[in-house]
Amino acid sequence: MNFVAIRTLILCTFVAGLTLAATSVGTQASSPKTQSEPARLLGNVEVTNRLVTLGDLFHNAGDLSNKAVFRAPSLGQSGTIRAYRVLDAARRAGLTRIAPTDVAIVKVERASEVVTEHDVVEQLKGILRSRSLVSGDGRVDVELTTRLVDQHAVPGTMQPFDIRNLRFDRTTGRFSFNLLVAGRSDIGAVRITGSALETVLTPVLTRNMRPGEIVTESDVIMTPLPLNKAQQANPALMDEVIGKSATRTLRAGIIVNAAYFSEPEIINRSDVVSIIFKAGKLTLSMRGKALASGSKGDVISVQNTQTNKILRGEVTGPGIVQIGPISNQIASLGVPIQ
Template identity: 30%
Template structure:
């Protein structure tokens, strides 16, 4: 009896017994040929140095410096932080030694030799300190704090506090000598968690009127031409005008530069009535209202009393100037200011 032909490789493979030795040798051969890769068992990751840091506390912990530090050791203090607002460095070898002292392997440093540490802080500068001192002085002495300034001794004061210390600066233990105007105080933040002793000279300020642009002689002051500025009271002129609104509508007696404090003689009220002018004479009273034409015998500014002639009776009347070419001989309404009396600019 004849048999059907059979594929020879298949018949041979069917008779091969794959024992453990053969499997091992086959796997090694495949690895050598690059056809098979064996898994590599990874060890625990090494801790990693974080690099430059910003410290918010007065100590630096292991967790501040090392990424992946064990939870039970992360809060362990290792070094003192720099002073508030200052910057310092820590050598990497010291961090390695500190880690070894805690039973840890050296952190991966990436070739760094040192770590920079900046201490976070909030700076309270001179203007805020001055505000605290002048507010305390105003409460103690009854001054207007808006008119007070302090020239501090030495360099402008700066109080450096931790970033998490909230609250504004306050001045306590205030001592003031009215004769010398010397002042000293302790500036504190929080419940005296941060403090700074300051001293200096109190300077009283005042508001003075100054021009915002130069004026030529005879030029009229407009509302936008004058403003107020704080100046040292002792240096301000005694005859400086106090009412800025009253300056609007006045004219310059001479050329005046911008920014210079005004004095009473710098500006004058313009004559709204000139000598010889024909004027309107108004009279109001007891339900009677009259208006007639007259002639001014003298000139005068707003509010001035001038002599006018009634052309009918030829009688000389004393009338008050209430506007350009207008006078009143009775209780006629008067404008509140020169600016209201003058006609509007085109």
């Protein structure tokens, strides 16, 4: 059965959908026991059973409270009936002492428990986890290919719906099962299909990037992706890429991998730099020229512009290169050794 076509018809009028139960109980019932007070017609009625009784329709129906006089609307639906028809049915069923009323139309609503797509999906996830078809603590994204509209089940049942004959393909994530709604023999078993994929929040690039551009927090968004796809891409942690520089052209939507980024270059070739030497309390500084570009932590060659000597030092900040305590490098700074 195609679930899209399954629609519970809303009753616009109670008259067309209800049948007098008098056809099954006879045209005239025996007289009830004496009522202490006359019965009073109710204007709004909620019922839980398939039949509407005098006790549903009247306050103080006495011994005739359980007498069925109409069929109820479908589960979750409502209908109306003119008061004179209700009064006529009540008298034919034996309820003779009825108080005068201003009620012209009686509205009857059939109580139900609504079964939503969310309810079904959550139960499906629970079944998949309990059968170890997906990990117990992993995130599972379910997409139904069968449209599932809200359905009305019999209220008060322990299990308003049931998932049966579940089939699941671990490789593709495709599934199918039969959905049974409590008290809904009119729709029978509904075939539901879809896919359930275990996902993990994965860093994804939000924009195209050129080599050398610096990654900011707005450039990366955590997106749920299939677990297998994410694992194959070896995604980076957020703090491994924020503030880093792209080493290649990158397109929006790719999974962020640490190999695509490096520390940004804070010294460019031919930049004027400060060459710093530290040894204990001694700190020496001299202007120099970078002979190569470098990021923080890189070791590059610099030229002392006073002596033209070439030194090797570590980039410690923008425009700053620090050299180690080697005597010939100290001499190259142009400062006499004490």
